[in-house]
Amino acid sequence: MQIPFSFRLSAFTFLTAFVFIMVCSSCWMNPNTQTPGQSYLQGEWQQDSVPGQKQLLTYSLYHFRFTCDSFFVSIKSFSKVNYGADSCMKGGHWTEYTRGHYEQRNDTLFLKGQFCNLDYTIKEDPGCFRIGVYEEFFKVTKKTDSLVQLSSTTGVIPIDARLIKRNTCHIKPL
Template sequence: MQKHPFAFYFLFIALIGALSFSCKFNPNMQTPGESYLQGEWQQDSIPKQKQLVTYSLYHLKFSCDSFFVSISSFSKVNTGADSCMNSGHWTEYCRGTYDQKNDTLHLKGQFCNADMSLKDDKGCFRSGDYEEFFKVSKKADSLVQFASTTNIIPVNARLIKKTTCTPKPL
């Protein structure tokens, strides 16, 4: 049985077409992100924090589609090495990108050091991937509530510095 060269060319063209429609290039510029989030947000306290054994306070910074968060944790119970827990107070940092669909904010990135350099996995506390989902409620122009899907205590953050997005090349 003899094969027709037309069938081979047709399959080749169909394969190339399917690959070109299924692939897309990553953008070479940052996307603008959510305009209402642009800037720095601070959580000052949580209700009844003096009675809690352990709690965390958040400082979030949004710039275009990127975020940087510092999580200051406080604990009355020492469950780790004191060189890490620093007498019951320590801070972790994360950086990455975010997107929002409806009322759900998705943060995805990496744990890092305070200078935004990648954190060594042999150090204190968490390292590697960071991923968190928050239900966002805008309470006022300068007050937003981030309700985590993994924590029962919401983050009530106030705007301390408003910025605008100026997309940068990637």
Template sequence: MQGSGEAALQGEWQQDTAALQKKLVNYSLYHFKFSCDSFFVSVKSFSKANGGYPDSCVQNGQWSEYAKGVYDQKHDTLRLKGLFTNADLTYKVEGGCFRSGKYEETFKLVKKADSVIQFFPTSSVIPFDARLIKRSTCIPKPL
């Protein structure tokens, strides 16, 4: 059976936009969906500079990446482990635009309110707030 995950995370969380983003050359906006012990993340990236990607990959300085897998939370540390996917959740084959293969990311979490969590990514120095936009309840499914 699927694990139950963290009750406080169950549902969909959208990163708040911030005034600081307008000053950055590159930034990303996260959308998380936690269901029991599983996650799906959409990362929409914005760049005022191309960043070395072909024009066919970067549309007007914007692109999206997706991943799914399992998560684990111990105290204030959230670890996401999975694989990059296409928008339709099929696993992404190597090659083409952007990253493929393993997706691993770690965040320190600080609860600011029942529906607001501040994420501190270990891969960045810029924390962000995410708002709960849809609450769900874990109903474990067979693996």
């Protein structure tokens, strides 16, 4: 049995239209300016201590800077256990840096960026510490205007960060 030509043509037309619609709907232009981010986060936030830090073998303290939709984080780590060469760990104290873009949906803060050098240039040499993509998700609880609690999805110790400097977002072109 042979399929009529008109049926083959309409099936081809339908398939072509379907592929065209899928391609067009999956693409969009990225904005040519940064987005304003969350107004309550704009500024620098410091974690001063960790509950029970004297009893912990390893812990980290965070310093966040949010500018529009960008973030910069320094992570100061402290350890009583020697994880590597002392030239890297400096007697159990070291700092790592990250930068990137953040987004908040409902109560979840999504940070995605790269590990960086001290001057926030992209880190290319692994050296002693982590390199490549930094991705972290936090549940955010705003305690006061100058205190937020960030609960990591990968850790058990919440980060209580206090505002040390407020700034406002001045949107810049990308």
